[in-house]
Amino acid sequence: MNTSLVLLECIALACERDGRTLFEKLDLSISAGNVVQIEGPNGCGKTTFLRALTTLLPDYEGKIQWRGESIRRVRQAYLSNLLFIGHLPGVKNTLTPRENLAFLSSLHHQVGLSEIDAALAQVGLYGYEDMPGHQLSAGQLRRIALARLYLSRAQIWVLDEPYTAIDKQGVANLEALFVEHANQGGCVIMTSHQSPSIKQLQQVILQDYSPIHKDLKTKAGLG
């Protein structure tokens, strides 16, 4: 696999919200095989940055390119190569893990029942597959969303705080999965306040642009 292939490129990205600069002059290039952690204090625009990457936030300046094409132009193809798991897991608590996962993955491609059960087993929900969501814990509900990673064929994973409410063993499993995905030519972009123990991890630090630090120049770049 060609791991130097540039998948995503942000060029002079800037975003302003309610008159407050969240980030500006952000240049970033993410290649196949990268695991990128976006870091920074609360409210510095990590989620906003991820939402811009997923096309959920159209209101930014600069360019985001996927394989050299603006993501606005090739939106449909880009979306089929993108898996986004946000703060909100998109899981219904009236449905069972099996039904939830079947629905979420069918938004991308058809998945068989045996694959769904295998993915649920991977995140430790085997045995709970027919239990309605309101009987599951917050961590278990998040695990349903994370089970999508095992079913995904998407090359770009954008994950907002994937470790929230996940136990130590779960975090270790996720890290192993990220490494495997990167080695197969994918890339992972995530935010987290923990420091993952992944060898090829690259960190991007978003500067805090709160009014006090306004004179600071952006230092965002690959760490």
Added chain:
Amino acid sequence: MNKLKTDIGVKLSEQKYNVDETSLTQGFLAVLKRDVVTAFRQRGDIINPVVFFLMVVTMMPLGISPESKALSFLAPGLLWVIALLATLLSLDSLFRSDYEDGSLEQLILSPQSLYFMSIGKVLSHWLTTGLPLTFVAPLLGVLLALPAEGYLPLLLSLLLGTITLSFVGAIGAALTVSLRKGGLLISLIIMPLYVPVLIFGASCVRMAVEGFSIGGPLAVLGAFCAAAIVLAPLAIAGALRMSVEA
């Protein structure tokens, strides 16, 4: 779009990346199935509009007059107005839970067509509110002494009318989903659009009762219905994007 797809097809063979198969029905069926299952797990959502319909209709004879002559004159209009309000009440929750649990984001980020997924959502809303209302209406016609000739036209006009109400109302629901108190705003946005449906629906029943042919108003209701099914999802999909991307 087709040109885009062939462009992508060429690059796909060069660079080996995956493009999901998008079919028109896949997203539609997935959303429809999930929403109908969810609605049946939370039966309150289905029963609420029907109970509202039942309660208001049973109060009419008490409030107006138990005389069947007075009631039968008002019945066509009353049944239609109450069915319309019952639909309006159920609209606020249409996209609310999807917005709050994040599945709306996932729908928008799906490569499947949002147009067809919106149709799936609205259709499941209609199956769980409009359709039960349509079938309960003739029973409630008895309570309001609706003359015998009115029953079939009532059923037919509500069948076509409630589909229109669901599709048009969903535009309002999609526009207001990101607002915390969208309920009143939906009514203000949607009410003017509901007026023509109400006029033709109620007059369809009244004309049948008075012995005229109902072909005309029924045809107009059918036209409204067809136009709503085709055009409303465009507005719904756009409004949903706007609400989530804000």
